[in-house]
Amino acid sequence: MDTVKWIDLVVSLSFGTVFFLMLKLFIKRPSLLVAYFGISALAISTPYFLDLFGVESYIDLFQWGKLISITFYISGLLVLIRESKPIFARFPVYLTGLPFVSFLFFPLIIDSIVIKELINAIYQGGALVVTVLIFTLNQARQRNRRYYIIGITGIVAAYISYWIVFKQLNMAEFNWVSEILLATGILFASFRFVNGEYEKLTQPQ
Incomplete structure (x- = not known):
C-alpha cells in the first residue's frame, strides 16, 4: 500500500x-x-474512504468534503457561542446556519484554484482561532483539559504546516504530515468533547 492509501486509511478511520x-x-x-x-x-x-477504494466521481469530492466539513464545524462553533451566553442574550438558533450560504457560491469558484484555496485557508484559520478562544474561555480550567490541549496543538500544527510551510514552499509531497497531525488532533479533542458531554448527562438537573 502506497503512502496516499495509508493516509486515506488513517484519515478516514x-x-x-x-x-x-x-x-x-x-x-x-x-x-x-x-x-x-x-x-x-x-x-x-467520506472522500478519503472512497479514494481508498479508488471510487471516482464527476465532482471534486475532496474540495466539497472540505467545504462541507468546515462549514458545519463553524456552525457548531456558533452553537457553542450561543449556548455560552445567558438565555436572554442568545441570538436566534437559525443564525447558526448562516455559514451554509457558502454552498451557493462555491460552485462558481471551485475551478479557480487561487480563490478556492484562499476561502479554505480563511475558513479553516477563522475556525481555528475561534476554537482556541472558546477553549481558553470555557475549558482551560476543566478537568482532563490536557486532551483538549494535545488535540488543539495538533490541529494548529496541521494548519501551520499545510498552509504556511508546505503550500508556500511547494512541498506538496509532505502534505501527509499535516493530515496525520490533523487526524491525531481531532481524535484527542473529540474524545474529550464526547466524554464531557456524557459527564453532563450524569450530572443532576
Whole structure:
C-alpha cells in the first residue's frame, strides 16, 4: 500500500471514528451541536474512504468534503457561542446556519484554484482561532483539559504546516504530515468533547 492509501486509511478511520462517537452521543442526547460536529466529521472522512477504494466521481469530492466539513464545524462553533451566553442574550438558533450560504457560491469558484484555496485557508484559520478562544474561555480550567490541549496543538500544527510551510514552499509531497497531525488532533479533542458531554448527562438537573 502506497503512502496516499495509508493516509486515506488513517484519515478516514480517524474522522469516521469521530462520526460514530458523535452519532452514538446524538442518539443518547440529541442536540444541534452534536449533529453539526458529526456531519462535519462524516463530510471529511467520506472522500478519503472512497479514494481508498479508488471510487471516482464527476465532482471534486475532496474540495466539497472540505467545504462541507468546515462549514458545519463553524456552525457548531456558533452553537457553542450561543449556548455560552445567558438565555436572554442568545441570538436566534437559525443564525447558526448562516455559514451554509457558502454552498451557493462555491460552485462558481471551485475551478479557480487561487480563490478556492484562499476561502479554505480563511475558513479553516477563522475556525481555528475561534476554537482556541472558546477553549481558553470555557475549558482551560476543566478537568482532563490536557486532551483538549494535545488535540488543539495538533490541529494548529496541521494548519501551520499545510498552509504556511508546505503550500508556500511547494512541498506538496509532505502534505501527509499535516493530515496525520490533523487526524491525531481531532481524535484527542473529540474524545474529550464526547466524554464531557456524557459527564453532563450524569450530572443532576
